[in-house]
Amino acid sequence: MLAAENLALVRGGKRVVEGLSAELRPGTITAIVGPNGAGKSSLLLGLAGLLAPSEGSVMLEGAALASLHPRGRAQAIGYLPQTPDIAWDVAVESLVALGRLPWRDRGTAAVEAALAALDLQPLRHRPVSQLSGGERARVLLARVLAGQPQWILADEPLAALDLAHQLALLAHLRGCAASGQGVVIVLHDLATAMNHADRVLVLKDGRLIADGPPQTALAPQVIAQGWGVDARWLGEAGAQALIAGRAAG
Amino acid sequence: MNRASLIFALLLAVLVPLSLLAGRVWINPFAADLAPNALLILAELRLPRAVLGIVIGAGLGAAGAAMQGYLRNPLADPGLFGIAPMAALGAVASFWLGAFVPPVLAAWSLPLMALTGAGLGMALLALIAGRTSSDAAGGAGGGIALFTLAGLMLASLAGALTALAITLAPNPFALSEIVLWLNGALTDRSWREVAIAAPLTAAGIAVLALAARSLDALTLGEEAARSLGLNPGRLLALLVVGVGLTVGAGVAVAGIIGFVGLVVPHLVRPLTDRLPSSLILPSALAGACLVLAADSIVRIMPLVTELRLGIALSLIGAPFFGWLLLRMRRGQL
Numbered sequence: 001m002l003a004a005e006n007l008a009l010v011r012g013g014k015r016v017v018e019g020l021s022a023e024l025r026p027g028t029i030t031a032i033v034g035p036n037g038a039g040k041s042s043l044l045l046g047l048a049g050l051l052a053p054s055e056g057s058v059m060l061e062g063a064a065l066a067s068l069h070p071r072g073r074a075q076a077i078g079y080l081p082q083t084p085d086i087a088w089d090v091a092v093e094s095l096v097a098l099g100r101l102p103w104r105d106r107g108t109a110a111v112e113a114a115l116a117a118l119d120l121q122p123l124r125h126r127p128v129s130q131l132s133g134g135e136r137a138r139v140l141l142a143r144v145l146a147g148q149p150q151w152i153l154a155d156e157p158l159a160a161l162d163l164a165h166q167l168a169l170l171a172h173l174r175g176c177a178a179s180g181q182g183v184v185i186v187l188h189d190l191a192t193a194m195n196h197a198d199r200v201l202v203l204k205d206g207r208l209i210a211d212g213p214p215q216t217a218l219a220p221q222v223i224a225q226g227w228g229v230d231a232r233w234l235g236e237a238g239a240q241a242l243i244a245g246r247a248a249g
Numbered sequence: 250m251n252r253a254s255l256i257f258a259l260l261l262a263v264l265v266p267l268s269l270l271a272g273r274v275w276i277n278p279f280a281a282d283l284a285p286n287a288l289l290i291l292a293e294l295r296l297p298r299a300v301l302g303i304v305i306g307a308g309l310g311a312a313g314a315a316m317q318g319y320l321r322n323p324l325a326d327p328g329l330f331g332i333a334p335m336a337a338l339g340a341v342a343s344f345w346l347g348a349f350v351p352p353v354l355a356a357w358s359l360p361l362m363a364l365t366g367a368g369l370g371m372a373l374l375a376l377i378a379g380r381t382s383s384d385a386a387g388g389a390g391g392g393i394a395l396f397t398l399a400g401l402m403l404a405s406l407a408g409a410l411t412a413l414a415i416t417l418a419p420n421p422f423a424l425s426e427i428v429l430w431l432n433g434a435l436t437d438r439s440w441r442e443v444a445i446a447a448p449l450t451a452a453g454i455a456v457l458a459l460a461a462r463s464l465d466a467l468t469l470g471e472e473a474a475r476s477l478g479l480n481p482g483r484l485l486a487l488l489v490v491g492v493g494l495t496v497g498a499g500v501a502v503a504g505i506i507g508f509v510g511l512v513v514p515h516l517v518r519p520l521t522d523r524l525p526s527s528l529i530l531p532s533a534l535a536g537a538c539l540v541l542a543a544d545s546i547v548r549i550m551p552l553v554t555e556l557r558l559g560i561a562l563s564l565i566g567a568p569f570f571g572w573l574l575l576r577m578r579r580g581q582l
Contacts, residue, residue: 050475074478085470087321088523101466102478143469147477 006056016042018206026182031193034203048079074102078149093124099146114145134165151182253520257534268545303537308450308495310536313510318464318525327510331403332370336500338407339366360501367497433504433559442502453494460487461526508566
C-alpha cells in the first residue's frame with residue numbers, strides 16, 4: 001500500500017498540493033488527471049519520495065517514505081520522469097541496466113527480462129541517439145522495470161507517443177499491474193484514463209476533487225468542475241470517447 | 250579494467266621509457282658507455298619529472314571525466330569549480346608573503362599556500378553546496394546549475410584577485426616569477442614535488458571513483474537519479490573533495506595546466522560504453538599519457554627557452570575545443 005495522508009507539498013515556494021489523502025493499492029493502474037498546474041506532477045514526485053511533504057506524510061507499507069533510506073525507497077518505487085533526459089549516447093542495454101543501481105548488482109536476469117518485456121532485445125546494442133521517440137519511451141520504461149520495483153510511478157509516459165505506441169505501452173503497464181505491481185500514471189488525455197485506469201484521482205488547484213473508478217471520477221459534472229468544460233462520454237465501456245463542447249456556463 | 254584502461258595503460262608503458270630518454274641530452278640506452286652524468290640526469294631530473302607528469306595528468310584526466318559526468322556536459326572542465334584559480338591565488342599570495350615566511354618553511358611556502366587556496370575554495374563550495382542541497386531537499390531542480398554558477402563566481406573572483414596581485418607586484422622579479430609560474434610547467438621539479446602531489450592526487454582519484462556509480466545515475470537527469478537512490482549532497486561532497494585534491498595538488502606543484510581535463514574524456518569516451526563510471530580510470534591513464542607526451546615534446550623543441558607546458562597544452566587544447574564545438578553543432582556529441 002502506498003498512501004498519502006493529509007499531504008501538502010510546496011514547490012518553488014508555492015503550495016502545489018493541499019490536504020490530500022489517498023490509499024493506492026498494488027495490482028491496479030491509478031491515473032492522476034487534472035487541468036494544467038493542478039499539481040499532478042508534484043503529487044507524483046511526492047508519492048515517489050522525491051519531494052518532501054511540508055505537511056502530512058506518504059506511507060509505504062506502513063512506514064513513512066521520508067524515513068526510508070534513499071536506496072531502500074528506490075528499490076521499492078520506480079519513477080519515470082516526463083521528459084526523456086539522457087545525457088550520454090549510451091547503448092540501450094547499458095541504459096536499461098541503470099535500473100539496477102539501487103540494488104548495486106548487475107541483475108542480468110532482471111535486465112534481460114525488462115528488455116524482453118518491451119521487445120528491446122534486437123535494439124540492445126543501439127545507441128539511444130538512434131532510437132525513435134517510441135523506442136526511447138520503451139527503453140526508459142524498461143529501465144524502471146529492470147529495478148523490479150513494487151511501484152511504478154510514471155509522469156505522462158504517453159506524451160511523446162503515437163496512438164499505436166500509446167496502446168502498446170498501456171498494455172505493458174497493464175501487464176505490470178496484473179503481475180502485482182502498483183502503477184500510478186499522470187495522464188493528460190481523459191479518454192485514456194477512462195478506458196485504461198482502474199481508479200482516477202482528479203486534482204484541481206492542488207486539491208482532490210474526485211477519486212474513484214473512472215466512470216464516477218470522470219463524470220461530466222466533475223469535468224465541468226475541474227476543467228470548466230461541458231463534455232459527455234460516447235461509446236461503450238473500455239472504448240469511450242470524450243466529446244467536449246463549450247466552456248461550462 | 251576495461252578496454253580503454255588497457256589501451257592507455259599500454260600507451261603509458263611505451264611513453265615512460267621514451268620520455269626518460271628524450272631531452273636536450275638524449276640518452277642512448279644501448280650505448281656501450283653511458284655518459285657519466287646520464288644516470289644523474291635520469292634519477293634526479295627526468296624520472297621525478299616523468300612521475301610528476303603522470304601524477305598531474307592522471308589527476309586532471311580523472312577530474313575532467315568526473316566533472317563532465319556531474320554537469321552532464323561534454324564541455325565541462327575541472328576549472329569550472331574555481332578550485333584551480335583559488336589554488337593559483339594561494340600560490341601568488343606566497344610570492345607576496347615570502348618575506349614573512351620562516352626560512353625553514355620557505356621551500357614549502359608556495360605549494361602549501363596553493364593547497365590552502367584550494368582548500369579554501371573547497372570550503373566555500375561546500376558552504377554554497379550546503380545551501381543549494383538544502384533547497385533541493387524537495388525538488389533538486391537547478392541545484393547543479395546554481396552550484397556551477399557559484400563555481401564560476403569563485404573562479405572569476407580568484408582570477409581578479411590574482412590579476413590584482415600581479416599588477417601590484419612588489420618588484421619586477423616577483424612579477425616575472427608569478428607570470429612564469431602561472432603558465433604551468435614541470436621544469437626543474439624534484440622528488441619533493443612528487444611527494445606533495447602523488448598522495449593527494451591518489452586520494453582524490455580514489456574519492457572520485459567512489460562517486461562513479463552516482464554519476465552514472467545522473468545520466469538520466471537529476472530527478473530520475475534521485476529516484477534511483479542518489480544522494481545529491483553526498484555526490485557533491487565527493488566531487489568537491491575529489492576535484493579539490495587532484496586539481497589543488499596539480500596547481501600546487503606545477504602551476505595551471507589547462508585543457509587536459511576537458512580534452513581527455515573525449516579521447517576516452519568512444520572506447521567505452523560512455524557512462525561516466527567507465528571513464529574515470531581510463532581518463533586518469535590517458536591524462537597521464539597526454540601530460541607526459543606534451544612535456545617530453547616541449548623539452549626537445551629547439552627553442553632558446555623551454556616552452557611552458559601550460560602554454561603548449563593550451564595551444565593544442567584551444568583548437569581541439571573549437572573542433573568539439575563544431576562536432577556538437579553537427580549533433581555528433
